[in-house]
Every structure is written in structure tokens, then in C-alpha cells.
Amino acid sequence: MNIIRYQDPELATWSPLNRLASLREEMNRLLDGSLAGFTENVGLFGGWSPSVDVFQDKENVYIKAELPGMKKEEIEITFQDGILTVAGERKQESEVREGESFRSERSFGKFHRSVSMPTKVDAERIKASYKDGILTVELPKSQEAKAKQIEVSVS
Amino acid sequence: MKPVANTLERSQTSRMPAWELPPANIREEQEAYVLELEMPGVPKDGIEVTVENNELTIVGHRSDTQPQGEVVYRESRHGDYRRSFEIDTSIDTAKIVAKMEQGILRLTLPKAESLKPRKITVVD
Known part of the structure; x- marks a missing residue:
């Protein structure tokens, strides 16, 4: 179980992609390791592709x-x-x-x-x-x- | 205060041709707001910037829409770019400056004189 820190949306820099990326990472961690490895290598989420x-x-x-x-x-x-x-x-x-x-x-x-x-x-x-x-x-x-x-x- | 608000939802649904939505960064500087849009494939003369009824609209036409030869693999989208922002009276629309460099459109939206920090000198 992971704890995701709550961020005030009004205060944080608005970045939907970063949030999507972290959500994706959390989901990958929950499901299985293979998908996470794939997206990391390709750099689709988290980095720049x-x-x-x-x-x-x-x-x-x-x-x-x-x-x-x-x-x-x-x-x-x-x-x-x-x-x-x-x-x-x-x-x-x-x-x-x-x-x-x-x-x-x-x-x-x-x-x-x-x-x-x-x-x-x-x-x-x-x-x-x-x-x-x-x-x-x-x-x-x-x-x-x-x-x-x-x-x-x-x- | 949101001097440059996004109105993409509205403009996206009311227009039928599939416009590409360019990613945008907006930041506030002392004298102006700076808006950056990523529009790879658009030359300098492919940019249209209009201000109408407090709506700032940016359209970018790509120069090469036809692929060279046969497509083996394609990730890029080939539509033209369009995005609208709502701007309020705190922006001096007459002084907007646009600069296009390697696919990045940088718009400088100067703050109206009344909003700029002002130094007042004391007179005797």
C-alpha cells in the first residue's frame, strides 16, 4: 500500500501530465512489474518522449x-x-x-x-x-x- | 486572479476539424505574462494570433502535411494547431509580441500600465 501525499491543487504548479504519470506508476506497481518496466524504458510517462x-x-x-x-x-x-x-x-x-x-x-x-x-x-x-x-x-x-x-x- | 484562463473545452467542441491542442506553459513576469506553445512543424508565417472579445486565439498551420513516400510508422498527428485563452483587461492586447523559434511560439502579453508596479517619488 502506498500513501500518496495530498497536494492543494491551487497551490501546486498545474501539471496534469505529471499527475497522470504518477497515477500510472502507482497503478503499475499495483498490477505487476512488467508494464512498469515497459513504460519506463519507452519514457512515455514520467520523462519526455x-x-x-x-x-x-x-x-x-x-x-x-x-x-x-x-x-x-x-x-x-x-x-x-x-x-x-x-x-x-x-x-x-x-x-x-x-x-x-x-x-x-x-x-x-x-x-x-x-x-x-x-x-x-x-x-x-x-x-x-x-x-x-x-x-x-x-x-x-x-x-x-x-x-x-x-x-x-x-x- | 487568472488573467489568462483556458477556454479550450469550449473551442474544442464547437469546431469540427480536429485541431491539435498544443501544450502550453504560462508564467508571470514583472512586466508581462509569457505564454509558450509547442507547435513543431509550424513555420513563422504559419502562425495566426487573434484577439477578439477578450479571447486570444492561436492557430498554427504546419508546412509539410504530406509524408515523404510511404508511411512505415507514424506517431505524430498531422492536424493544424489551435488553442484559445480567455484574457482579461489586465493585459494590454495592443502590445502583444509573438516570437516563433524552432516550433515554440512565445507570446509576451504585457500587463496594462495600471497594474505594473509603480515607483512614486516624493516631491517637496
């Missing part, structure tokens, strides 16, 4: 991650064993600390997302750009993967 899209055309695989309010230098992109990982930390500006906050829905902190590639890609030619808060990673498909594609479309 930017949404990620994966597209592909004949030439490339595209990964798009919604990372509003970051600095280019703060985004870390790595590619290993067919898995692209985007990680970083979104820091709350220090000036935010001053003054009273009466709505706080944005998430801050560390994030980490990994995407496994649908086909083989050429790791040497991966390109990334960051515009309007969206990170786009372009991963050219390897010659091998492209040849396979053609084979499939013919048969």
Missing part, C-alpha cells in the same frame, strides 16, 4: 522526430547495427525560474528514442536537418536493399 515518424521511398528512409525548442547542438544522433537513436536533453531556460508559473504542460528533461530500420541503409551517407522544431534524418537505402526491392516488384 518525442513522437517519431518513419517514412520510406525508393531511395531513402526518413525519420522525423518532433523536438520543439531544442538547440541543434543538443540533439545526438547515432546509428549502429541498423538502429538509429535520437537522444538529448531539453533544458528549461533558467529565466523561467523567476516569476509565478500557472500553467505547465511542456515536458523537459532527457529523451531517448530508437528506431530500427526497415531495410539496410548506407550509414556513411546519413544526413540530418533541424527546422521548425522537427528533426529529419535521411538514410539512403543501400544498393543491396534497393536491388531486393526491384526483384520483389517484378515477380
Whole structure:
């Protein structure tokens, strides 16, 4: 049995997501451990988990991650064993600390997302750009993967 | 006192197209209220800010709604953003400043002159 401390809703910083997250954690603890482990790894609750899209055309695989309010230098992109990982930390500006906050829905902190590639890609030619808060990673498909594609479309 | 109240419930139900609701932070500074909205995918010219009958409405149009090629996996939503806030007379609506930077819209809502802290000097 866990005791949840009561907080005056008028006094506390308004943050529905944090409350949802703690509720979720409590529920997971009650039910069983496996679910809790899953959500912690994915970072869906408690941390920050930017949404990620994966597209592909004949030439490339595209990964798009919604990372509003970051600095280019703060985004870390790595590619290993067919898995692209985007990680970083979104820091709350220090000036935010001053003054009273009466709505706080944005998430801050560390994030980490990994995407496994649908086909083989050429790791040497991966390109990334960051515009309007969206990170786009372009991963050219390897010659091998492209040849396979053609084979499939013919048969 | 709530100079910037949320009116999303009302605006969400009265409008049919599925608008994305951008997460917002609001804080009070000495001279102004600062409202930040997360709208990734919206360029500077995709922002519309209107004030009508004490209702501040922010609309953000995304620049790229069409995915490149075929969708393998999608988590993001692709609708445009919209959110409304009720503002009271303590905000000088003529002096609202908007700034868009990497998907974050930052609105500075200056407090009306009458509410700002004032230093009064004593005259002989």
C-alpha cells in the first residue's frame, strides 16, 4: 500500500501530465512489474518522449522526430547495427525560474528514442536537418536493399 | 486572479476539424505574462494570433502535411494547431509580441500600465 501525499491543487504548479504519470506508476506497481518496466524504458510517462515518424521511398528512409525548442547542438544522433537513436536533453531556460508559473504542460528533461530500420541503409551517407522544431534524418537505402526491392516488384 | 484562463473545452467542441491542442506553459513576469506553445512543424508565417472579445486565439498551420513516400510508422498527428485563452483587461492586447523559434511560439502579453508596479517619488 502506498500513501500518496495530498497536494492543494491551487497551490501546486498545474501539471496534469505529471499527475497522470504518477497515477500510472502507482497503478503499475499495483498490477505487476512488467508494464512498469515497459513504460519506463519507452519514457512515455514520467520523462519526455518525442513522437517519431518513419517514412520510406525508393531511395531513402526518413525519420522525423518532433523536438520543439531544442538547440541543434543538443540533439545526438547515432546509428549502429541498423538502429538509429535520437537522444538529448531539453533544458528549461533558467529565466523561467523567476516569476509565478500557472500553467505547465511542456515536458523537459532527457529523451531517448530508437528506431530500427526497415531495410539496410548506407550509414556513411546519413544526413540530418533541424527546422521548425522537427528533426529529419535521411538514410539512403543501400544498393543491396534497393536491388531486393526491384526483384520483389517484378515477380 | 487568472488573467489568462483556458477556454479550450469550449473551442474544442464547437469546431469540427480536429485541431491539435498544443501544450502550453504560462508564467508571470514583472512586466508581462509569457505564454509558450509547442507547435513543431509550424513555420513563422504559419502562425495566426487573434484577439477578439477578450479571447486570444492561436492557430498554427504546419508546412509539410504530406509524408515523404510511404508511411512505415507514424506517431505524430498531422492536424493544424489551435488553442484559445480567455484574457482579461489586465493585459494590454495592443502590445502583444509573438516570437516563433524552432516550433515554440512565445507570446509576451504585457500587463496594462495600471497594474505594473509603480515607483512614486516624493516631491517637496
